[in-house]
Amino acid sequence: MDKSFKSATAPQEITAEDLELINRFTRKELKAEDVFTFSVILCDNEIDRDGERFDNLALEKLKDMFVGITGIFDHSHSGKNQTARIYKTEVVTDTGKKTSYGDSYRFLKAKAYMPRTESNQNLITEIDAGIKKEVSVCCSVKSYICSVCGNDMRSEKCSHIKGIEYSGKMCHCILKDPADAYEWSFVAVPAQVGAGVVKSYPKAKVTKTFSELEATIKKGKEVVISPQLSKELGEKLSELQKAAAEGEAYRNELTKETVKYAALALKGIDIETAQDMCKGLDIERLKKLRDSFSERAGRVIPLSPQLKPASKNHTDNNQFIF
Numbered sequence: 628m629d630k631s632f633k634s635a636t637a638p639q640e641i642t643a644e645d646l647e648l649i650n651r652f653t654r655k656e657l658k659a660e661d662v663f664t665f666s667v668i669l670c671d672n673e674i675d676r677d678g679e680r681f682d683n684l685a686l687e688k689l690k691d692m693f694v695g696i697t698g699i700f701d702h703s704h705s706g707k708n709q710t711a712r713i714y715k716t717e718v719v720t721d722t723g724k725k726t727s728y729g730d731s732y733r734f735l736k737a738k739a740y741m742p743r744t745e746s747n748q749n750l751i752t753e754i755d756a757g758i759k760k761e762v763s764v765c766c767s768v769k770s771y772i773c774s775v776c777g778n779d780m781r782s783e784k785c786s787h788i789k790g791i792e793y794s795g796k797m798c799h800c801i802l803k804d805p806a807d808a809y810e811w812s813f814v815a816v817p818a819q820v821g822a823g824v825v826k827s828y829p830k831a832k833v834t835k836t837f838s839e840l841e842a843t844i845k846k847g848k849e850v851v852i853s854p855q856l857s858k859e860l861g862e863k864l865s866e867l868q869k870a871a872a873e874g875e876a877y878r879n880e881l882t883k884e885t886v887k888y889a890a891l892a893l894k895g896i897d898i899e900t901a902q903d904m905c906k907g908l909d910i911e912r913l914k915k916l917r918d919s920f921s922e923r924a925g926r927v928i929p930l931s932p933q934l935k936p937a938s939k940n941h942t943d944n945n946q947f948i949f
């Protein structure tokens with residue numbers, strides 16, 4: 628799982644404690660002038676654009692997991708193939724700031740170092756300038772808990788959808804119990820707004836066939852469909868709408884006939900009662916009802932000779948004119 632986060636780097640003074648921590652990762656002992664250090668925010672407990680957030684315990688676990696993990700400087704000309712290593716982490720609580728769900732805002736802050744070499748001098752200058760970065764952390768978590776029902780969102784027990792409101796509360800996914808931290812990377816964002824921002828999104832599974840779509844919908848799960856399936860679905864919808872309109876017209880005709888025969892067969896029945904009688908019936912039952920009223924109406928009043936004296940076919944009730 629990749630998580631992106633907007634962060635700003637800040638160059639750090641190198642203390643004796645920093646050097647001691649850094650030298651746990653180096654083969655030869657480095658002096659303060661040999662290294663460049665900076666701090667970066669890796670992730671926080673706010674709901675992100677994927678509708679997910681880490682819980683506080685997860686941040687604490689990630690704090691330990693990210694120590695020693697290497698970060699890469701992606702997509703930056705000066706940072707190509709450069710790496711930095713995290714040597715210290717802490718979870719910081721900002722008591723003056725609340726998350727969107729009302730908890731105190733917490734974030735995982737890391738300190739990283741890189742050796743001062745000629746090849747990474749440009750990158751160091753970039754970081755020194757405090758250029759904004761998009762930090763991406765890659766880690767795995769064991770639980771994806773639904774904020775509404777408390778079940779794992781991947782299980783059958785949860786039918787909620789991230790981003791949808793339930794009883795006034797937005798459903799989101801709580802990432803718990805991290806299993807591993809793999810890497811982190813960051814992209815230098817040029818000063819121009821919106822230029823060159825690279826964000827990582829988890830890829831949603833794309834549904835391509837009707838049967839797959841049907842199965843997903845039955846589970847009440849979120850679904851992303853392919854453009855082709857979307858087109859097919861649109862065509863299918865038009866067909867169904869046409870069929871539904873035809874069905875509706877046929878049903879109206881059938882109801883009219885049934886009501887007419889009912890009025891003849893059952894003397895004194897009012898039109899509304901007869902219409903109500905037809906309402907809950909499916910087409911087959913409605914046909915049977917029409918036929919039986921039609922037969923009864925024929926017995927009560929022998930209509931055909933009067934109404935259609937010229938007809939040779941007396942069984943053809945459809946020819947009756949009222």
Ligand SMILES: [Zn+2]
Nearest residue numbers: 773776785787
């Ligand atoms: Zn749920």
